[in-house]
Amino acid sequence: MRALLSRTSFHARLAATFSDPEAIKAVLQDSIPDFPDDLNNWMSRLKLLYGVPFNYLVPDERMLPPESIRFFYVDINWINAMLDGAYSIGRNLTTSDNSAELNADRAILPGLHPAITSRAGNIRAKGLGLKDPAPSMAVISGFLLRSKVISEYPKLGVYAYEKGHTPDDGANAAFMTILRMEKLGDKSDTMLCLVDGDAYRVDIHEAPEHLHYGIDKYSNENGVITAKKNLYNFTKTGNNVTILPGALSTDVSACFRTVSPRTLKMHDLAGAIQTRVNVTPFDSAEMGFEMTEGVGLVSFYNQSSQ
Amino acid sequence: MANDNNNNYLLNELVTFIQHHLPGLNAGDYQLTVSQSVFDSKGNKINTDSLQNQYVFAVKGDRFALSAPADTVAAVFPEDNATGEYSAVLPHVLFYKKTLPWVRYPTLTPPDTKPVNGIDPDVPTWLTVLLLDEDDAAEFPALNLAPATQTVGDLFPQAAYSGSSLGSNLSYFQGATDTSELDYGEKPTDPIQTIDMPLQLFWQIAPTVDDLKFMAHARSVSLENKPTNPKAAPPGEPVGDFSIVFGNRLPNAQRKAHAYLVSLESMAPYLPTNDGAAPTGMQPNDPRMIRLAVLKHWSFFATQDSSAFTDQVTALNGGPGATNTNLRLEAGANSGTVVKNALNMGYVPLNHQLRSGEQTVSWYRGPLVPYPISETRIGIPITSADAAVIFDPTTGMFDESYAAAWTIGRMLALQDTAFSTALYNWKKTVLRKTVEAVENELINEKFGDILQIPLTFPEKELSPAKSLQHKLLQQLLQSK
Numbered sequence: 001m002r003a004l005l006s007r008t009s010f011h012a013r014l015a016a017t018f019s020d021p022e023a024i025k026a027v028l029q030d031s032i033p034d035f036p037d038d039l040n041n042w043m044s045r046l047k048l049l050y051g052v053p054f055n056y057l058v059p060d061e062r063m064l065p066p067e068s069i070r071f072f073y074v075d076i077n078w079i080n081a082m083l084d085g086a087y088s089i090g091r092n093l094t095t096s097d098n099s100a101e102l103n104a105d106r107a108i109l110p111g112l113h114p115a116i117t118s119r120a121g122n123i124r125a126k127g128l129g130l131k132d133p134a135p136s137m138a139v140i141s142g143f144l145l146r147s148k149v150i151s152e153y154p155k156l157g158v159y160a161y162e163k164g165h166t167p168d169d170g171a172n173a174a175f176m177t178i179l180r181m182e183k184l185g186d187k188s189d190t191m192l193c194l195v196d197g198d199a200y201r202v203d204i205h206e207a208p209e210h211l212h213y214g215i216d217k218y219s220n221e222n223g224v225i226t227a228k229k230n231l232y233n234f235t236k237t238g239n240n241v242t243i244l245p246g247a248l249s250t251d252v253s254a255c256f257r258t259v260s261p262r263t264l265k266m267h268d269l270a271g272a273i274q275t276r277v278n279v280t281p282f283d284s285a286e287m288g289f290e291m292t293e294g295v296g297l298v299s300f301y302n303q304s305s306q
Numbered sequence: 307m308a309n310d311n312n313n314n315y316l317l318n319e320l321v322t323f324i325q326h327h328l329p330g331l332n333a334g335d336y337q338l339t340v341s342q343s344v345f346d347s348k349g350n351k352i353n354t355d356s357l358q359n360q361y362v363f364a365v366k367g368d369r370f371a372l373s374a375p376a377d378t379v380a381a382v383f384p385e386d387n388a389t390g391e392y393s394a395v396l397p398h399v400l401f402y403k404k405t406l407p408w409v410r411y412p413t414l415t416p417p418d419t420k421p422v423n424g425i426d427p428d429v430p431t432w433l434t435v436l437l438l439d440e441d442d443a444a445e446f447p448a449l450n451l452a453p454a455t456q457t458v459g460d461l462f463p464q465a466a467y468s469g470s471s472l473g474s475n476l477s478y479f480q481g482a483t484d485t486s487e488l489d490y491g492e493k494p495t496d497p498i499q500t501i502d503m504p505l506q507l508f509w510q511i512a513p514t515v516d517d518l519k520f521m522a523h524a525r526s527v528s529l530e531n532k533p534t535n536p537k538a539a540p541p542g543e544p545v546g547d548f549s550i551v552f553g554n555r556l557p558n559a560q561r562k563a564h565a566y567l568v569s570l571e572s573m574a575p576y577l578p579t580n581d582g583a584a585p586t587g588m589q590p591n592d593p594r595m596i597r598l599a600v601l602k603h604w605s606f607f608a609t610q611d612s613s614a615f616t617d618q619v620t621a622l623n624g625g626p627g628a629t630n631t632n633l634r635l636e637a638g639a640n641s642g643t644v645v646k647n648a649l650n651m652g653y654v655p656l657n658h659q660l661r662s663g664e665q666t667v668s669w670y671r672g673p674l675v676p677y678p679i680s681e682t683r684i685g686i687p688i689t690s691a692d693a694a695v696i697f698d699p700t701t702g703m704f705d706e707s708y709a710a711a712w713t714i715g716r717m718l719a720l721q722d723t724a725f726s727t728a729l730y731n732w733k734k735t736v737l738r739k740t741v742e743a744v745e746n747e748l749i750n751e752k753f754g755d756i757l758q759i760p761l762t763f764p765e766k767e768l769s770p771a772k773s774l775q776h777k778l779l780q781q782l783l784q785s786k
Contacts (some may be wrong), residue, residue: 010748013487017744027743033735035495042645042725049673051718055674061633061656069622072674074364074631079673081694083709084686085715089731093690101323101737107686108736139678144633152385156615168579198678204613207527214395257582260510262556264396265580266517274408285323288523288550291396296616304632304677 018100024107035112041261043112044119046086047079048180048194057192058144064190067147071302074140074194081118084109084163121196124180135177135196141302142194143202150189155207158193163200165303181217198306205297213291215252220261227253231277231290241289309611317612324524327418333367335490342734358563364490367409370498370569370599372457378403379468382565384606385492392608393559397435398603399567407431407522407549412515412570412577428519432571433601435553436503436511438563446504451564451602453501458486459494467494477597478572478759499600501566505592509578509585515553516580518570524549527539551761567602632676644701652676658706669706673711688712 009137017023056132058064064286091101120137160176177196184190191282193202217228230247255269256262266287274282277295316608337694341358345351374376380400382390399409410432410734411417417429443449459467466482479487485494490541513521557563570577576596577585584590630636635654637646648655652675657666693712696705753774 002310011744013748014741014744017740024740027747028736028740029743031739031743033739034733036732037734040724041727042722046715046718048571052673052714056714057674058655059672060635063654065625067622069631070633071631072676073678075671075675075679077398077670077682078675078678078707079704080672081684081688081711082687082715084688085712085717086725087729088712088716089719089726090733091687095689095693097689102687102689103540104737104740109687110359124429129576137679138679139676142674144674145622147618147622149615152388153615154620155381172395206617212395213398214556216394218394218556224393259582260555262558263511264554264556266520266554267580270520271343281428282396283325283428284520284523285325287520288525289323291552293395296619298619300622300631300632300660 019098021098021103021107024104027124028107032111035115040112040115040119043083043086044115044123046083047121049074050180051081051190052082054184054190059183064144064146064188069147069202069204069300071196071199071300072141073304074142076140083113086151087112099300121177121179124178131195133177135179137179139198140194140196141199141305142177142192143193143199143300143302144190146190146202148189149204150183150191152186153206154183157205158209159203159205160193160199161203162197163203166201171291190249198302198305200302202300203297204300206274212293213272213288214293216293220263221266223261224251225256225261227251227256229273229290231273232249233277233288234279236279248276307783314617317369325426325548326408326522327524328402328429329365329367329409331365332411332416333365333369333409333489335362335364337362350701364408366488366491368406368633369410369489369492369571370461370601372601373498375551378406379602381625382604384608386604387606389607389609392557392563392606393616394556395551396554396556397437397563397565398530399433401436401549401551404524404547404549406431406638407551408572410569410688412572413574414572430515430518431522431551432518432569433512433551433567434518434521435551436566437553437555437557438511438564438566438773439558441558441561442507445610446507448502448504448595449507450502453499453566453603456500457494458488458492458496458498460500461498461599462494472597475595475597476505478569478599479641498598499603501568501596501600502597505576505584505588508576508596510536511555512577512581514577514580515574517554522549522551541618557606559608562605562607564603564605565645566598566600567641568598568600570598590670595753619741622761633674634676650676653705653707666704668706668711671705671707682733684708745771 015029017027037061046052049261062071064129084105089106092099094102095100117137121137122132125131125133158178158181160178161167161173162176165172165174165176175259179194179196181193182191184192215227215229218228219226229250229252231250233244233246233248234241235244236242251271252269254270255265255272257265261304269286270282274280277290338361339358340361341356342353343351343357344353368378377403378404382391382399383397384395408429408431412432417448417467421430438449438451440451443451452565456471457469459571460471461477462470462479462485463472463477464470464480466479466484468635477486487694489496527546528547541743551567553565561627579585584592620626632652635649635650635653641649645655653669655667656670656753658666660666669777684694691709694708694712695768696708707744719729749771
């Protein structure tokens with residue numbers, strides 16, 4: 001057998017195979033071992049820039065001054081270079097462009113990218129316990145927000161829309177998938193948000209559960225109270241509420257106690273509101289809804305969006 | 307807006323308002339009695355002694371203090387120590403526990419919760435937010451705005467608890483002769499926060515039972531578009547249930563407002579009339595005070611100038627009409643075209659120490675660039691960091707961006723030994739598989755004809771050499 005199959009021919013064949021990534025792929029075919037899950041996780045987190053020092057993301061502080069929001073696109077070349085750097089463990093650093101290890105990586109790494117990408121797209125959804133959104137991740141955009149609102153409104157929310165899919169586009173409106181949204185540290189005033197696709201419009205709003213209660217206008221001139229409350233005009237079918245356009249301005253001046261002019265007679269106020277919006281039954285849920293002062297929402301447009 | 311357990315539709319909505327979440331059992335002590343009688347076939351009772359057993363159990367609920375404030379109160383509004391345009395805001399407290407506002411009741415008897423014509427009646431809450439400020443303290447000198455640290459025993463008249471400091475004032479246990487009204491696990495020595503309010507002031511600002519029916523509700527909100535909490539694993543739930551109690555008094559502008567979350571359990575006899583007068587059966591000029599348990603106290607300042615959310619966010623980038631909203635440095639007026647272009651593309655010049663020890667300035671750009679870049683411009687894999695350096699002959703400067711990217715990737719991998727070891731082992735497996743595959747291929751070429759004969763062994767478990775040996779042996783046996 002030794003005569004039939006010499007070591008030399010084996011070595012020659014090995015050398016030939018390792019000199020060409022295509023040959024490696026051809027010889028391995030289906031027998032490439034599965035990329036372990038924990039490695040895939042690690043790489044997918046790196047793809048979303050987890051663990052990358054902040055000064056690598058924003059090399060000059062003047063790029064993100066205090067009280068600013070800055071849009072960006074993720075440079076896929078940079079990401080790929082970084083992923084390759086991580087994957088280069090165990091590779092000898094040579095000037096040769098044709099070493100066996102390099103060719104092996106050349107044959108394997110591109111095949112790992114789809115799995116890394118699809119895992120990266122699900123990190124946030126998994127954390128929230130949502131169904132896999134399967135984002136395409138062809139383009140990743142996002143913004144950095146540095147402001148005291150980050151620490152003052154820790155539960156603020158973000159909606160991102162593509163051009164042609166904003167709420168102004170009626171039925172075409174669709175939220176974009178948020179890939180990562182995090183404060184950069186506990187006490188940080190900076191938030192990083194990565195979105196799947198080219199974000200054209202970003203709405204930043206207060207947390208919906210942080211809606212607050214109140215009226216719209218109150219003044220007390222020498223004991224004469226002028227108070228207004230803008231009510232939502234809505235109709236109710238079963239559990240679904242449809243808010244009609246236009247607020248119902250209502251004079252609620254009579255709903256204050258004479259002995260304590262800033263104290264509301266809640267039961268009277270509830271009656272006044274029910275009369276105005278004409279909804280039955282009117283319980284504490286409707287009351288809570290009407291007393292809500294809408295959450296603030298501010299839209300930003302990305303000037304570079306195409 | 308009634309109770310609905312189907313949460314799916316919430317995922318697409320901002321918030322759902324819910325009238326109330328009533329607890330299965332209100333907090334308190336309960337006694338369960340089980341008795342059994344045995345009869346013969348003629349209907350005569352056989353057992354003479356009554357077969358019965360008694361069980362005592364308690365449903366515990368916060369009463370005079372919050373046992374775990376951080377796990378109970380999700381948020382207060384306005385925030386503690388906040389300053390802002392709050393003069394038309396009713397302060398509120400947001401609770402994680404969705405049943406908390408209804409586990410007790412302000413009335414002496416449990417409220418009726420049976421639906422009338424299919425509609426749930428409103429149930430008054432036992433919690434309310436009272437709002438006081440320095441003007442109230444000036445009008446009623448007996449009022450101390452800071453809550454006092456006392457014990458549960460101080461809520462009892464002296465006849466019931468000799469150590470009580472209540473004196474002739476009113477509190478929750480008026481007329482009690484012992485402390486038996488305390489629930490399981492509550493002791494007269496438990497520390498609590500209290501506030502003593504003159505009845506005259508209390509009647510002016512306290513809500514009526516009818517008011518309390520409208521001052522608490524529950525909300526379900528989608529948490530899908532919120533920042534995740536990196537410390538929690540899993541970081542969050544897609545839908546959150548909260549309950550809310552809000553106050554009935556607007557803050558005084560330009561005054562520090564003190565908000566108190568107080569218990570009004572069984573306080574119905576002392577609550578004022580709709581217009582804030584003394585209730586029936588009480589003297590309108592009663593000089594006594596009423597002592598309330600304070601479950602939470604915070605303060606804020608209502609100004610006239612605006613620092614609300616929308617104003618703060620609109621003011622970002624120096625207000626609307628900002629010229630630069632993308633992540634890049636702005637070029638100075640005197641910069642040359644080359645520098646201007648580079649800065650507009652998101653590059654920044656950074657000091658660069660060369661390997662030879664020289665100092666130079668090189669361009670660097672991070673992964674976040676101000677315009678879309680899609681084409682793949684670098685060859686992967688990169689042989690070494692130096693291979694990713696781009697030299698710009700027109701300026702004579704290096705672009706170190708991708709070299710830095712490759713290096714930080716490698717460094718992050720090396721820093722995590724669990725990852726780097728596992729990756730190294732995996733790559734070794736790939737190399738070994740390749741060598742095996744080459745060997746297999748070679749053997750197949752040389753001995754392919756012989757190997758056509760099917761094997762009884764699963765081929766995968768044998769190395770190519772072993773399987774060849776096996777096959778040869780089989781071949782010999784068959785040819786005999």
